Amino acid sequence: MVEVRSVSKYFGALQAVDQASLGVRAGEVLCLVGDNGAGKSTLIKVITGFHRPDEGEILVGGQSYSSLTTLQARQLGIEAVYQDLALCDTLSASANVMLGQEPVRLKIGPVKFIDERQSAKRAGELIGRVGAAVPDLQAKVARLSGGQRQAVAIARALVQAHRLVILDEPTAALGVAQTHASLALIRNVAQQGVGVVMISHSLEDVFRVADRIVVLRLGAVVLDTPASATNRREIVSAITGMDETVGAI
Amino acid sequence: MSPAGKGAQRRLRFLPRVGARNLGLLIALAVWLVFLRFTAPFYFNFDNYRVIGLQIAFIGIGALGTSLLMIGGNIDLSIGSMMAVCATAAALAARDIGVIPAVLAGIAVGGAIGLLNGLMVWRFKISPLIITLGMLAVLRGIAILMTSGYAVTGVPDQFKILGGSRVFGLQSPVWFLFLGFVVVGAYLHRTTTGRHIYAMGSSRDAAQRVGINIRRMTIGLFLVNGLIIGLVGLLAASRLGTANPTFGVGFELEVITAVILGGVAFSGGEGSLGGVLIALVLIGNIRNGIIAVGLDSAWAQVANGALLVVAVAIDQVSQEQREKYRRLLAMRERTAQEVAGTDHASHAKQD
Numbered sequence A: 001m002v003e004v005r006s007v008s009k010y011f012g013a014l015q016a017v018d019q020a021s022l023g024v025r026a027g028e029v030l031c032l033v034g035d036n037g038a039g040k041s042t043l044i045k046v047i048t049g050f051h052r053p054d055e056g057e058i059l060v061g062g063q064s065y066s067s068l069t070t071l072q073a074r075q076l077g078i079e080a081v082y083q084d085l086a087l088c089d090t091l092s093a094s095a096n097v098m099l100g101q102e103p104v105r106l107k108i109g110p111v112k113f114i115d116e117r118q119s120a121k122r123a124g125e126l127i128g129r130v131g132a133a134v135p136d137l138q139a140k141v142a143r144l145s146g147g148q149r150q151a152v153a154i155a156r157a158l159v160q161a162h163r164l165v166i167l168d169e170p171t172a173a174l175g176v177a178q179t180h181a182s183l184a185l186i187r188n189v190a191q192q193g194v195g196v197v198m199i200s201h202s203l204e205d206v207f208r209v210a211d212r213i214v215v216l217r218l219g220a221v222v223l224d225t226p227a228s229a230t231n232r233r234e235i236v237s238a239i240t241g242m243d244e245t246v247g248a249i
Numbered sequence B: 001m002s003p004a005g006k007g008a009q010r011r012l013r014f015l016p017r018v019g020a021r022n023l024g025l026l027i028a029l030a031v032w033l034v035f036l037r038f039t040a041p042f043y044f045n046f047d048n049y050r051v052i053g054l055q056i057a058f059i060g061i062g063a064l065g066t067s068l069l070m071i072g073g074n075i076d077l078s079i080g081s082m083m084a085v086c087a088t089a090a091a092l093a094a095r096d097i098g099v100i101p102a103v104l105a106g107i108a109v110g111g112a113i114g115l116l117n118g119l120m121v122w123r124f125k126i127s128p129l130i131i132t133l134g135m136l137a138v139l140r141g142i143a144i145l146m147t148s149g150y151a152v153t154g155v156p157d158q159f160k161i162l163g164g165s166r167v168f169g170l171q172s173p174v175w176f177l178f179l180g181f182v183v184v185g186a187y188l189h190r191t192t193t194g195r196h197i198y199a200m201g202s203s204r205d206a207a208q209r210v211g212i213n214i215r216r217m218t219i220g221l222f223l224v225n226g227l228i229i230g231l232v233g234l235l236a237a238s239r240l241g242t243a244n245p246t247f248g249v250g251f252e253l254e255v256i257t258a259v260i261l262g263g264v265a266f267s268g269g270e271g272s273l274g275g276v277l278i279a280l281v282l283i284g285n286i287r288n289g290i291i292a293v294g295l296d297s298a299w300a301q302v303a304n305g306a307l308l309v310v311a312v313a314i315d316q317v318s319q320e321q322r323e324k325y326r327r328l329l330a331m332r333e334r335t336a337q338e339v340a341g342t343d344h345a346s347h348a349k350q351d
């Protein structure tokens, strides 16, 4: 369980996040929606330790933190996959998945020899857990398709993330088929007992994967609801702040 | 993936890039040696191999440092002048203080200059090409100032042992080359740090996000390169029993040619020491072969420059090939998506 309580974040005079609270349970997919500039990215960057909140607290596994560092967040099992994926194109899929976490076969002082077999095995397992088919784990990721590359990036996040995986607009750059595959991956990740926060502008995608939907407007949480208890119209009016049934503010 | 897609993928998968590259170099080497076999039969004798081995050794040891830097996405152009400064420092120390201080001086001066270059490249995020190009001139000037432009002579005989002796018939610089390739090769290709060097050269951002310390690694690689160049300078001064401020003019060009020809990508993240070693052997044989055939030795210089251009061209073309492949992949995906899209529509109707 990862939770933020009454978190606020200011950039100078601009309040990007305003007393926002939300919680993600293990195995749950929470979709964070809101207009451009609503503060979605800023809020998740508070969770990944990229931003220090000005107010509020972050609760991870029952422990309260006034802020996290990126290192702390990673150690607590929180990982983010950004839209640009940040893969090393000239390295293999397996090297990318295990990057920074390579299994060690032999250690002589500070020199650590990589256990390549173990590395390939673990990478294969993780990509399998994500439910993607990457035909050749030793091929450079430059040769993989967009969807496969994303699977590699998510698998890499899973190496560390036993609590929470955060995806900032994971489907924005993908076509129809790849989006479907990607959403399936996201469901698979949650099924492993890991919490997932996904930011998306596509309500179609949101309703396809979300267990819960949280709407941010001007930095504040204006709606927090189970996906099954809401509909598109309610979400849209929460995002825009306009009640469509009345047709005015 | 559809069976048709799989087939296409198999057809499109070229030989692994490094493998194809090394194969090409080996073929070029074989062709050249066959040509020499008929035009310069005296070329093939052990004494000549020793000459080639010695030339390769100095360039090759330097190439270890440049390979590390370039795979990590950096470059140091000042190595030619750096080598002159290190050789001069070592020779001066040998003449005035002693042999052991001379050995330490050569390597330590290299390390200090490398560290300085690394700190500057890190601090001023301008292209390392420009910064180290400036250092190329600065260090050449310093080498001249150190000796007022004259060669350093009168070093004790013991100083000549390190670079001048033979072990099992091979000159010591050649042994240093072998040792260096084994150690650096194992480090680069087998350890976590080596993997992180590739990662950093491939995508700084990705490396940083998984927690790799980019700063320490960048500065560290410049330092290691400096230590390696210090060794080259020391070996040169020791072998010749003298040091001259004109040492190593054009050395950086020879080293970079070998490294790029060997398949290390100028943009970083790619290449292997095995390829660099083959490129070294090829370059050594071309340079000596040209002289053995009876051509003016200036042609060797022409060949060296031409090789660099060819190497960069190969690098660029294979880069473009990959780009083309990726576009093809994307196109195939789009068609697959269209098919999947209609698929999906029919599902929706059933619902």
Ligand SMILES: Nc1ncnc2c1ncn2[C@@H]1O[C@H](COP(=O)(O)OP(=O)(O)OP(=O)(O)O)[C@@H](O)[C@H]1O
Pocket: A011, A014, A016, A034, A035, A036, A037, A038, A039, A040, A041, A042, A043
């Ligand atoms: N580092 C920063 N410095 C100053 N202002 C910032 C910074 N990051 C974000 N902001 C501002 O904070 C507000 C919230 O931005 P944020 O990126 O969190 O929005 P978002 O909901 O992710 O929007 P989008 O859907 O466009 O990605 C915006 O007004 C933005 O301009």
Ligand SMILES: [Mg+2]
Pocket: A040, A041, A042
């Ligand atoms: Mg955003």
